[in-house]
Amino acid sequence: MACNELDYAYLRELVKAQSANTIDPSRNGLFDTKLTPIARMAGARSLKDFVDQLKTDRQAHMHRAVAEAMTINETSFFRDLKPFEMLRESILPRLIAQRAEQRRLRIWSAASSTGQEAYSMAMLLAEHFPATMGWDVKIVGTDISRYVVEYARRARYRRLEVNRGLPARMLMKYLERDGEEWIVHERIQSMCEFRQVNLCAPLPVMPQFDLVMLRNVLLYFTRQDRTVVFREVHRKMASDGCLVLGNAEQAEDSTNLFEVEFAANCYCYRPVPVS
Incomplete structure (x- = not known):
């Protein structure tokens, strides 16, 4: 089952609370790309199930893992x-x-x-x-x-x-x-x-x-x-x-x-x- 807008809104708020990074709704697709491996490691069958786990268990280390995964890490040597x-x-x-x-x-x-x-x-x-x-x-x-x-x-x-x-x-x-x-x-x-x-x-x-x-x-x-x-x-x-x-x-x-x-x-x- 795919995430709905309420799920993505929850993830955006979680990331903002943990790291102050603001993710625009137009970039919701990043959650699917970056969080699916974490969801699998957590034993969730889908990203939707993983979001449900986050809402229920509220384990601090998993919330941090989500925020870290969504941090923008684009860089290079002598960038710009x-x-x-x-x-x-x-x-x-x-x-x-x-x-x-x-x-x-x-x-x-x-x-x-x-x-x-x-x-x-x-x-x-x-x-x-x-x-x-x-x-x-x-x-x-x-x-x-x-x-x-x-x-x-x-x-x-x-x-x-x-x-x-x-x-x-x-x-x-x-x-x-x-x-x-x-x-x-x-x-x-x-x-x-x-x-x-x-x-x-x-x-x-x-x-x-x-x-x-x-x-x-x-x-x-x-x-x-x-x-x-x-x-x-x-x-x-x-x-x-x-x-x-x-x-x-x-x-x-x-x-x-x-x-x-x-x-x-x-x-x-x-x-x-x-x-």
Whole structure:
């Protein structure tokens, strides 16, 4: 038996409550694609039966599994090249100059999915700012999905994944082939760590970040949830740090905690001091 609109509405509300992601009714078909394997593992004969189980049993771990499965995990190495050019040409040189005395840099990939953004940042530093390889550099990738966090920690990618956005020269320089997979070099891995974090919940103990990458995730949040996210991000940022959003995302419509510095193919913001 197929799900009806009430079932899909229940699933949309469940995902929103668990992760703050808003799924438009026009995308109901995603539930069939992404939740059918979970339904089978739960012993349900159909997605409809699985929804009935969720409504009846209300097991927290199954609700989390649904939310994780529906989290948008689209990513690639050096996704949207223009922001990385902006980082290389403007943002990172300034931050590195400001941190030259401390020789310490903290970067947060705040919706890191399977880890390509975090590893791309590490490769960018190694390639264009080799002096920082002697610094105390840590790139923290976070995501709500336990599965993608574990995937990122493996640092192993299939051919299709490395062919998306990763120049051949950098592939050969920073990854090593192992059968049908490519493994990120240990030096690049050592710069990155990955944690499971819900952006819309109070954030765990983390360092003050010099640079926060929060790209292509706020599109799925309501304005109220975006306000919560911006407040939490602001608390975790250095006063002279930078926040980078995607080219279709803006902070001004949800918060007054950041001011735009420039917007060229993506948005770069500076924190506003809280009086």
